[in-house]
Amino acid sequence: MATPTRTAHEPVRLDQRAVKELGTALRGDLIGPHDPAYEQHRRVWNGSIDRRPALIARCAGAADVSAAVRFARTHDLRVAVRGGGHSFPGYSVCDGGMVIDLSPMKGVRVDPATRTARVHAGVLLGELDRETQAFGLAVPAGIVTHTGISGLTLGGGIGWIMRKYGLTIDNLLSVEMVTADGASVSASDTSNADLFWAVRGGGGNFGIVTEFEFRLHPLGPDVFAGPVYWPMEQAPEVLRFYREWIADCPDELMTIVVQRRAPDLPVVPRELVGRHVIGVAACYAGPLEDAERVLRPLKTFGRPVLDLCVPKPYLVHQSMFDPSFQRGWWYYFRACDVAELTDDLIDTVAEYGSRIVSPISSIALWQMGGAVARVDETRTAFNGRTAGFTFNINGNSRTPEGFNAEREWARAYWSALTPHHSGVYVNFLMDEGEERVRQAYGAAKYARLKALKRRYDPDNVFRLNQNISPD
Template sequence: MGDLATAFPADDTSVSHFSTLLSGELVRPSDPSYDRHRRVWNGSIDRRPALIARCAGAADVIESVRFAREHQLLTAVRGGGHSFPGLSVCDDGLVIDLGMMKDIRVDPERRTVRVQAGALLGELDRATQPFGLAVPAGIVTHTGVAGLTLGGGIGWIMRKYGLTIDQLLSVDVVTADGESVTASDDVNTDLFWGVRGGGGNFGIVTEFEFRLNPLGPYVMAGPVFWPIEQATRVLRFYRDWIAECPDEVMTIAVLRRAPDLPAVPPEWVGRHLIGIAACYAGPVDDGAAALAPLKAFGAPILDLCVPKPYVDHQATFDPSFRPGCWYYVRSCDVAGLNDDVIEITAEFGRRIGSSVSSLALWQLGGAVARVGDDETAFNGRGAGHSFNINGNAETAAGFEAEREWARAFWTALAPYHTSVYVNFLMEEGEARVEQAYGSAKYRRLKALKRTYDPGNLFRLNQNIRPD
């Protein structure tokens, strides 16, 4: 069976009937709220769907999938709307918007949490942190739990506790035929394997159940910054230092221009910096000892690595990834930081033009690497670092120059590319999706796609075609 059609053939009667079946809201282009609900986080994306189904629960999702299937509609699924390439909205088709589905239920005795698919990371943290518990998930609070999880889920405490998917106990999924099923280690195990890294290819997850881990509410965390002229020295120190760090230490090296924020000395605003942001997933005193060498290296111009609530640390990068800016990313994993990779990184860090462009160089390893490679669809557990090269702009002005910087940076690293994190892909074609999973997993994922979505209804994603 080929892909479903992209046109919008539904007549007014069928649309009106569909509207009556929803407990939530069906938004049309003529509605006053249409522009607000069609917008996504990436301001460079400007698409106009024919309908937006704002679902109030799983029953609405079922009705929406059945309507899309019956009328062969191009269908986008929106959780937090944080997709870099804007895959959570489409032109002319149907957007199934899960944003109203925010119920979060914590069981502190069992150390589990059930999370509906419209919840954001900040909302999840605020629900779990009063109990001193957390799910390893992301670094920007307005990211959607659903999209982050389905791609794997990297974040501040993953070296201690693993990826977000490594804490996943079960999911409730609406499949392409409009049926609701549960998947876990005990039931529909093939589907459970696939949703742990395979994205939204196999259905719409309406609810997640996670294992919770002890953390906080205070952690030793935050960034330390040096002038960009010291980037090579800092990165060489960083490479040697993290080689001996315990799993509790997670770091991200950041290269950017200093933002105009209250914590930044006015004389440094706009200047190129290198920073190492860290989080210690354990007692604050232990974290202070573990991170002391970082804070003592060289002569930092700004040290924001201090004891703080975990929920505050999770919001550290929120101002750098504001909704509405124009975003473009190139990404790759590398095995390690050899001298050549360090020199390339330092050189391109000095070339950053926009105040919102940046490099985030993620440290991997630890618990991430100790899960068997075949246990989940996620690929790249053996990588040392993940490059997230953001060529961003406040508006369309200058955006193409920032994108070209990101492309050139990525190309310069090409001799050292290994895998790539699927959540950091733009619309880069089938070959890159296959690279994200590796050939063997990609074949297994295609077979799973033929089972659960042979018509490729769910194709506005990093798509695994069923053919």
């Protein structure tokens, strides 16, 4: 088969007979630039990404994925793979190549007896949660319901119940996938175990996963969860309290520190909208009576300006951040892991939080540890199980206006944290180059991943990702 060598900006001239044959062979739809649905389906979640593929293969199943991969290789087309389209740097779409769009693949089959679920690659987090919560079960995964389960899982998968039940990949039992030659393979701890190791954190470098099998855990329907906010000027005191409060907290408690301007939402008092605030959003994956006791110090510290931490359905809590990350807004992210919340780091957080201008820029400081840290570091490709916290700094705007300033604020915040950097979560990277990808995995895992890339994708067909080059 041909090796994809065409650059992103070279004109694409396709054999229209071959295109027609592919369109006939697919159970799903094949969309080109002249189709009425093209504009809709080329767009991705991050509005700052504006790319025009030559073809979009909207796959209805694994056979469609195989056919699309073979066509792309035969015709020397760059390949982008789209699940939920949430890739921060826009890897879900490309100029002049083929988008292999998995979003029509929506099957979810829950087996409550074995507490497992089989999930197709186009499923979104909220869609999965609705199916599993019907049985009082959940997969540890994410915090925004329109995130695609595929990309989230393949990078590791951090979310509200990970400290109790582990990362999303720690609950992955097997995958069905299409490799670079268009073949379908299975991978698990007992079949193609090296490939299974790689996809648990190695992203989309090794093929296109078409189906996931997850282990489920009892949860809900209600959890004690939500944010408590204080004025931003109290950030140093809040963070020092927070540091002590979580020092010996149970695994059931997961928290995310948030800095932003208070959003214009019905639950936010009018006089608070637009003010700089710092919050601690919590979720307790255990009995409500235990949660009330554990969360009482948070809810009674100082004088909060807003307390939304109450018992609520898990599905409601999972959608809490949805209004802050709407489709089509302009997004830019910088990220890093840190070991601990030192006084110097706290001072930096307080300083840069007060500089937020955009109503939709924010930071999320994720608490790590618990079950995540107890998994053997060598078990999966994911790196960073010993991290204390993970920063995700969002320099965002609703339109292009002001976007450059927000991006510079995010970069400056990240740079100020440089003395504290201890790694980075691969799913939070932008298009930052090979060295940053290496940092995300560490030298030993990166070397092992490169060797597996040479075995499974020696021509680097799957390169639009946080790429591990076979070279």
